[in-house]
Amino acid sequence: MLTEKFHDVLNHEGVVSVVTWTPAEPHITNTWNSYLTVTDDERILIPAAGFTHAEDDLAQNNQVLFTVGAREVEGRDGYQGTGFRLTGTVRFVDEGQEFNDVKAKYPFIRKVLEITPTSAKQLL
Amino acid sequence: MLTEKFHDVLNHEGVVSVVTWTPAEPHITNTWNSYLTVTDDERILIPAAGFTHAEDDLAQNNQVLFTVGAREVEGRDGYQGTGFRLTGTVRFVDEGQEFNDVKAKYPFIRKVLEITPTSAKQLL
Numbered sequence: 001m002l003t004e005k006f007h008d009v010l011n012h013e014g015v016v017s018v019v020t021w022t023p024a025e026p027h028i029t030n031t032w033n034s035y036l037t038v039t040d041d042e043r044i045l046i047p048a049a050g051f052t053h054a055e056d057d058l059a060q061n062n063q064v065l066f067t068v069g070a071r072e073v074e075g076r077d078g079y080q081g082t083g084f085r086l087t088g089t090v091r092f093v094d095e096g097q098e099f100n101d102v103k104a105k106y107p108f109i110r111k112v113l114e115i116t117p118t119s120a121k122q123l124l
Numbered sequence: 125m126l127t128e129k130f131h132d133v134l135n136h137e138g139v140v141s142v143v144t145w146t147p148a149e150p151h152i153t154n155t156w157n158s159y160l161t162v163t164d165d166e167r168i169l170i171p172a173a174g175f176t177h178a179e180d181d182l183a184q185n186n187q188v189l190f191t192v193g194a195r196e197v198e199g200r201d202g203y204q205g206t207g208f209r210l211t212g213t214v215r216f217v218d219e220g221q222e223f224n225d226v227k228a229k230y231p232f233i234r235k236v237l238e239i240t241p242t243s244a245k246q247l248l
Contacts, residue, residue, distance in 0.1 A: 013195045014138055014139050014195075015138050015139050015141075015191065015192070015193040015194075015207060017139075017141040017143075017152060017154075017191060019141075019143055019150055019152050021145065021149070021150050023147045025145070026143055026145050026150035026189065027189075028141060028143050028152075028189045028191055028209065030141075030191050030193060030207055030209075030247065032195060032205065065150065065151075065152050067139065067141060067152055067154050068139070069139040069154060070139075071137045071138075071156060081156065083139060083154055085152065085154075123154065
């Protein structure tokens with residue numbers, strides 16, 4: 001589901017957005033492209049220092065919207081820049097090897113936010 | 125409300141996120157930092173080619189979440205990178221001088237998405 005172009009985007013720095021929500025309201029939290037780890041089975045691991053609203057939302061709804069992009073990567077029809085919007089589910093992880101690996105790189109984290117994509121759309 | 129650092133961020137390229145929502149679900153739409161115009165009275169004008177979900181949401185709810193960032197701009201405590209999250213209200217504009225000015229730069233647009241911020245928080 002996650003194409004070579006998706007991985008290309010992650011090789012360039014930029015702002016990632018993660019949206020979680022309850023019926024009352026959505027919350028958006030951001031991180032950097034370079035902070036992401038994509039596992040072999042296409043889960044996305046994000047070091048989570050804050051993300052407290054996302055964690056509260058998760059108690060009611062584990063759906064997530066995720067966007068990432070890079071102006072440096074060519075989109076369709078020669079357009080300079082591309083981006084992706086993913087839907088998926090999210091959970092917070094605070095133990096285990098993957099958590100330890102992310103924490104070794106980002107000691108400031110509280111948990112790892114793990115996104116399991118259910119769809120991925122190239123936007124440009 | 126929009127600080128010099130906010131304007132600094134817009135001088136670097138990156139991905140902007142705009143979140144609109146109804147009780148059923150949120151939608152996220154993206155554009156590039158360089159596509160934004162900030163008016164003297166601190167409204168943000170965004171060329172809108174797609175944004176159809178946002179327009180549908182607006183019929184029920186004109187609130188918006190907006191994030192923008194740049195790794196190149198120094199955040200707090202010497203951190204390399206900063207970003208902002210804004211709340212505000214949104215409307216679509218398809219006539220008048222501001223619409224014409226944006227359309228002159230981006231002929232592909234359908235409308236201009238105008239955000240009037242009600243809060244702006246520097247995140248890093």
